[in-house]
Amino acid sequence: MGLQDDLERFREVGEQRREDLAEFIQYGDLGQSGKDDVRIPIKIVDLPEFEYDRRDQGGVGQGDADVGDPVGQPQPQPGDGDEEGEPGEESADHEYYEMDPEEFAEELDERLGLDLDPKGKRVIEEKEGPFTDLTRSGPDSTLDFERMFKEGLKRKLAMDFDEEFLREVLKIDGWGPDRTFEWARGENIPVSKAWIEDAYSEISDGERTTWSSLDELEETIDREPIQQKIRREGIKQVPFRREDERYRHPEIIEEREKNVVVFNIRDVSGSMRQKKRELVERVFTPLDWYLQGKYDNAEFVYIAHDAEAWEVERDEFFGIRSGGGTKISAAYELAADLAEEYPWSEWNRYVFAAGDSENSSNDTEQRVVPLMEQIPANLHAYVETQPSGNAINATHAEEVESHFGDADDVAVAYVASEDDVTDAIYEILSTEEEAEQ
Incomplete structure (x- = not known):
């Protein structure tokens, strides 16, 4: 090697x-x-690498020292260190393993045991596929003759019967056309009364008493199955009908683009201190990467709120902190307005909100829950971040969880420390996975 x-x-x-x-x-x-x-x-x-030792000045035995002199510390040489400045003043490069969101999503699926398969919504192209659809009209060149022949053949098998055997039945002493017709109907022989009467008229009086009973006839002559008769005589005529005609038509294949819009909502009120903001970032950022990797086209909307709500850029979303109170419904009202730009018929939607579960009195029950029900989405999720335990008035997450119960389009996750982050992400994404099934 x-x-x-x-x-x-x-x-x-x-x-x-x-x-x-x-x-x-x-x-x-x-x-x-x-x-x-x-x-x-x-x-x-x-x-590993080879390095030239600048302290080596010659061969064995060269130098000013005598044999047995102690070896001192090597003297610094030009270039051995910084001539000016404090140690460690210059930053070092770090090594990273880089992956795109698609690879990140694949690895997160494997790591958490997920298998989310997003559905496309917006039709971006329609094209003709194979000629697998059938219509009742069309150009002669597209007539499905094979199908028409099969339909006609099935009809022939259903309509044909052993004519010779039926003529022998007419020769049973005392039967005549009426009794023969009743017997044929009982045997599911598709013969008309007129055919029997015509056949009987062709039989001479002496032949009309050839057989004393049906049993005698069946012991003497075997009935020939229709399939055997066709193999023996061949098919002279297939009874086609207009209703048998079908024309091949190309299947129209719709190519759908997997579009998604993610509404990220964060409480920025005074109670959302740095640790809480960091936990929100640790949950929302991987979710953004994951959904971006899963969908063909991903749009992200970031909404900050205290008692009011406003749209912000991604770079400032996690760092904002306000001194105002908290009214979570303000963010959902803004999200509902912005969602109109992304029609539900064309876009998958996710609405993710996070905060410390503190909210103004009755706002969750009277405004937030109805708004969550009114905004169509693949998934609504709320992430509670409470590093030091629940505050007395931090009830929003519990109220949402209590109202929606085990609904497959609403997830609630609780994050008290970094150890809870992956569990929260799993709770959210596994809820979405169950909704897709």
């Missing part, structure tokens, strides 16, 4: 030693990643 092989092996080991995905989501530096790329730190493995 050569040096290049060693280097490649060390690089593979380095990638394998990147942080576990769950560990990264819970404790890693999410800020190093962007909207379209996820950068997971690699636990560094130093690559």
Whole structure:
């Protein structure tokens, strides 16, 4: 194995030693990643290399010292260190394993045991597929003759019968056309009364008493199955009907784009201190990456609120802090207005909200819950962040959970520390997965 092989092996080991995905989501530096790329730190493995020792000034035995003199510390040489400045003043580069949101979604599915398969909504193209559809009219060139022949053949099998045997039945002493017709109906023989009467008229008086009974006839002559008769005589005529005609028509295939809009709502009131904001970021950011990786086209809307609500950019969403009170319904009212730009018939929708569950009196029951019911969405989710335990008036999450119960389009998750983050993400995404089934 050569040096290049060693280097490649060390690089593979380095990638394998990147942080576990769950560990990264819970404790890693999410800020190093962007909207379209996820950068997971690699636990560094130093690559081997040759290095020239500048202290080596000659061969064996060269130098000013005598044999037996103690060896002192090597003197610093030019270039060995910084000439000016404090140690560690310059920053070092860190190694990262980079993945796009699609790979992130695949790995998160594997890590959490999910299998979400989003559905496309907006039709972006219609095209003709194989000629598998059938219509009752069309050009002669598209007539499905094979199908028409099969229908006619089935009719022939249903209408045909052993004429010779039926003529022999007419020769049973004392039967005549009426009794023969009744017997034929009982045997499901598709023969008309007129055919029997015509056949009987062709039989001479002496032949009309050939058989004393039906049993005698059946012991003497075997009835011939229709399939055997067709094999023997062939098919001279197939009774086609207009109703048998079908014309092949191309199947119209709709290609649908998987579109999604995600409404991220966050409480920015005075009670949402730094630790709570960080926990919201640790839940919402991976959810954004995940849904962006799952859908063809993903749009994200960020709404901040205290007692009022306003739309913000992604970069400022997690850092905002206000001194106002809290009215969660204001954010849902704004989300309902903005959702009109993304028709439910064309867009998948997710409405994710987070806060410390504090809300103004009766706002959850009287305004938030009705608004959640009025906004069509694949999933509504609320994430409660309470690092130090529930406050006395932090009841929003419990009220939402109590109202919707086990609804398959509403999820409630509780996050008290980083350890709860992946569980919260699983709770949200697994609820969506169950709704898709």
